[in-house]
Amino acid sequence: MRGLLLCLVTFLNGAGLARADNPIVQDIYTADPAPLVYDNRVYIFTGHDQDGSTYYNMTEWRVFSSIDMANWQHHPSPMSLETFPWASNNAWAGQVIPRNNKFYFYVPVTNSATGGMAIGVGVSDTIIGPYEDAIGGPLLENAEIDPTVFIDDDGQAYLYWGNPNLWYVTLNEHMISYSGNLTQVELTDEGFGTRLNNPDRPTTYEEAPWLYKRDNLYYMVYAANCCPEDIRYSTGPSATGPWTYSGVLMAFDGGSFTNHPGVVEYGDLSYFMYHNGALPGGGGYTRSVAVESFEYNSDGTIPELNMTADGPAQVVTLDPYVVQEAETMAWSEGIETQECSEGGLNIGYINNEDYIKVKGVAFGDGAVSFNARVASAGNGGNIELHLDTVDGPLIGNCTIVGTGGWQAWTTVGCPVSQATGTHDLFFRFIGAGTDSLFNFNWWQFE
Ligand SMILES: *[C@@H]1O[C@H](CO)[C@@H](O)[C@H](O)[C@H]1NC(C)=O
Ligand SMILES: *[C@@H]1O[C@H](CO)[C@@H](O)[C@H](O)[C@H]1NC(C)=O
Ligand SMILES: *[C@@H]1O[C@H](CO)[C@@H](O)[C@H](O)[C@H]1NC(C)=O
Ligand SMILES: *[C@@H]1O[C@H](CO)[C@@H](O)[C@H](O)[C@H]1NC(C)=O
Numbered sequence: 001m002r003g004l005l006l007c008l009v010t011f012l013n014g015a016g017l018a019r020a021d022n023p024i025v026q027d028i029y030t031a032d033p034a035p036l037v038y039d040n041r042v043y044i045f046t047g048h049d050q051d052g053s054t055y056y057n058m059t060e061w062r063v064f065s066s067i068d069m070a071n072w073q074h075h076p077s078p079m080s081l082e083t084f085p086w087a088s089n090n091a092w093a094g095q096v097i098p099r100n101n102k103f104y105f106y107v108p109v110t111n112s113a114t115g116g117m118a119i120g121v122g123v124s125d126t127i128i129g130p131y132e133d134a135i136g137g138p139l140l141e142n143a144e145i146d147p148t149v150f151i152d153d154d155g156q157a158y159l160y161w162g163n164p165n166l167w168y169v170t171l172n173e174h175m176i177s178y179s180g181n182l183t184q185v186e187l188t189d190e191g192f193g194t195r196l197n198n199p200d201r202p203t204t205y206e207e208a209p210w211l212y213k214r215d216n217l218y219y220m221v222y223a224a225n226c227c228p229e230d231i232r233y234s235t236g237p238s239a240t241g242p243w244t245y246s247g248v249l250m251a252f253d254g255g256s257f258t259n260h261p262g263v264v265e266y267g268d269l270s271y272f273m274y275h276n277g278a279l280p281g282g283g284g285y286t287r288s289v290a291v292e293s294f295e296y297n298s299d300g301t302i303p304e305l306n307m308t309a310d311g312p313a314q315v316v317t318l319d320p321y322v323v324q325e326a327e328t329m330a331w332s333e334g335i336e337t338q339e340c341s342e343g344g345l346n347i348g349y350i351n352n353e354d355y356i357k358v359k360g361v362a363f364g365d366g367a368v369s370f371n372a373r374v375a376s377a378g379n380g381g382n383i384e385l386h387l388d389t390v391d392g393p394l395i396g397n398c399t400i401v402g403t404g405g406w407q408a409w410t411t412v413g414c415p416v417s418q419a420t421g422t423h424d425l426f427f428r429f430i431g432a433g434t435d436s437l438f439n440f441n442w443w444q445f446e
Contacts, residue, residue, distance in 0.1 A: 021359065022311040023278055023288030024072050026329075027336050029053070030062060031287035032093035032208070032260040033273035034148075038127050042066050042266050044273060045078070045096050045105070046289050053285040058091040061107065063128055069271065069291065070314035070359040074327040074337045074345050078129030079105055079122045086137055087120060088112035093208060093260055096127070097149045097175075099157070104175045105131045106159060108145035116143040119161060121176050134176045140169065142182060146260075150211040150239060158239050160185075160220070163207030166192075168240065183240075191234055191243035195225060204232050204245075208260040211239065217300050221249060221261040228257040231274065233302065246301060250274060253307045257284045267315055269293045276307055317362035317422050320445040326373075330359035330424070340441055341407040342373075347440040348406070352381070355390050356427045367395075367419040367445035375409045376402045376438035381431020383440070385416065387423040395419040400438045409441060416445065 023030070029049035036043045043065045047058045060080035064072045081091050087109035094107030105122035118138035122131030139159075147161040149171070157171035159178065166185040169178040185191075192203035204224035212219050217235050220243055224232040231250040234243040250259065255277030262273035272294055275287040282288055292305045293312035318324065326347045327337050334354030340346035347356065372383055380400035386392045398414040431437035 021070060021330050022290035022309050023276065024291055024311065025064060025074070025289060026279060026332050028062070029279065029282065029286045030289040031275045033262045033275060033289040034093070034095040035262040035264040035271065035273045036096050036127070037264050037266050038098060040067065042069065042264065043096070043127060044262070044289060045094060047091060047093060049286050051281070051286070055285055056090065056092060059089070060091055061094060065128070068315045068318060068360065069266065069293070069312045071318055071328050071330050073325055075128045076339055076345055078124070079107070079131040081109065083122055083131060084109055084120045084133050086112060090117065093146050095147060095149050097151065098127070099151060099175055101125070103127050103131070104134065104149070106139070106147035106149050108147060108161070111138055111141055114141065116141060117145050119147050123176070139176065140178065140182065142167065146208045148209045148211050150213070152213065152239050156239070158211065160209045160211050162209065164201055166205055166209060185241065185243070189245070191241065191245055193224070193232060193245040197225070210261045210263060212263055213239070214296070215300060219263070221263060223259050223261065226258070228252040229259045231259050231261045235300070248304055249302050250305045250307070255282060256287045258287070269312070270295060271312060272305055274307070278307070278309070314360040317360045318358060320361050320363060320367065320425070323442050323444045324358070325442050326356070326440040328358065329356050331357040342409060342441055348436065350429045350437045350440065351434070352429065352431050352437070354429045358425045360422055361425040362422045363419045363445070365420060367416045369413055369446045370396050370398060370416045370443065371411050371413045371446070372398055372400070372443045373409055373411050373441040374400045374403070374438050375406055375441070376400060377404065377406045378402060378435050378437060379431070379433070381429060381437035384428040384430055386426040386428055387419070390426045390428055392426065393418060406439055419445070
């Protein structure tokens, strides 16, 4: 991924260039994507690598959502280590699945009583949470990680997990207990391919299984060949195999020595979610989630995918005439998100020349004004509205003044001109001093 990294660095230093859209989140490091399409919206649950991390010292999960695969709305953390009083650390790779009008979030965490990795379950009435501990202790524990969950057409739910082995159990209908034994999948060369570099691990299977079904074929996608890892997959006639090794889905490309797959269908295309180290400061413990689109070959195989900086095409344009959350972004520079007193998140920690890109905004016949929900305990500043690039045509320039508090919200309106057709929209923040300028909750054109 050296090429991608250099390319991104060039983007980041080159004002005026079109911005890359992978990785999909830029203000924090994210890892281990678990996508879920629900109610015509794509959600990606992730882990959160801390800035400057030198290990997988992760304390919370995050969730992002999109209707266009280009602009991602950031949501408050849906679940953290604190959700599980019996867990001490290692908020690692999980997956959410809906059932019985609830959402179940399977995650590996360290069980403080044993010091070993166990799998816990969060439950919520809403997809974005917050999730609560569904059981009050582990669902199961065998020192292995990376749960993936799948409900077959006959209603039987399966939980697979494991590093270095691959395990499954059949979950009961209420999703928080299982029946039968923990079953270890036999890792054969036919099923998982021959590993060449590690006599202790005879097949390519390493970790991060992702199970799903398409056209009567079951897919087991996984991280292979540590380290560095690539992504491979196997297919089979049932949710319990037997598995047939099907080859490489995504090669190692530098950056992060691990990877972690997730696959969903959305609209006309299929999407592959993974992580890399492509953000500045990125690496094996400071990872970032990215997305590629693909179409299956006619025989059901998956074409080998490359990591790209462009990501998938935008599915639908963004409507600027309805309220849009400021934390719905294709790319950002400098800003962070924080919990908002009006619900959800707001953009905060805004400094001079930070910016947000919103991709594919359909202005149509033209906008005449812009409203922004803002707050500032400082002196405020300006939101410049640029088209196409961060220093492209200026269609408006809104002055924000102090409101007496970082959560003391007010709506500011300002005139807009020359905003017609469909463009990428850049909010460029301007102001004096080194303190934060203001916070930004939502926006809407008229
Ligand atoms: C892990 O992160 C937490 C929260 O930032 C920090 O308090 C703790 O010292 C870290 N532990 C290690 C081993 O880095
Ligand atoms: C579960 O494991 C036990 C002990 O290995 C074995 O006796 C039993 O037959 C297994 N049950 C099933 C349903 O496989
Ligand atoms: C991935 O990159 C390789 C090497 O550049 C290229 O041959 C291949 O066509 C690419 N695959 C896709 C799906 O673009
Ligand atoms: C927007 O207004 C601010 C405050 O007057 C000013 O500093 C800034 O230069 C303006 N931006 C542009 C592009 O004119």
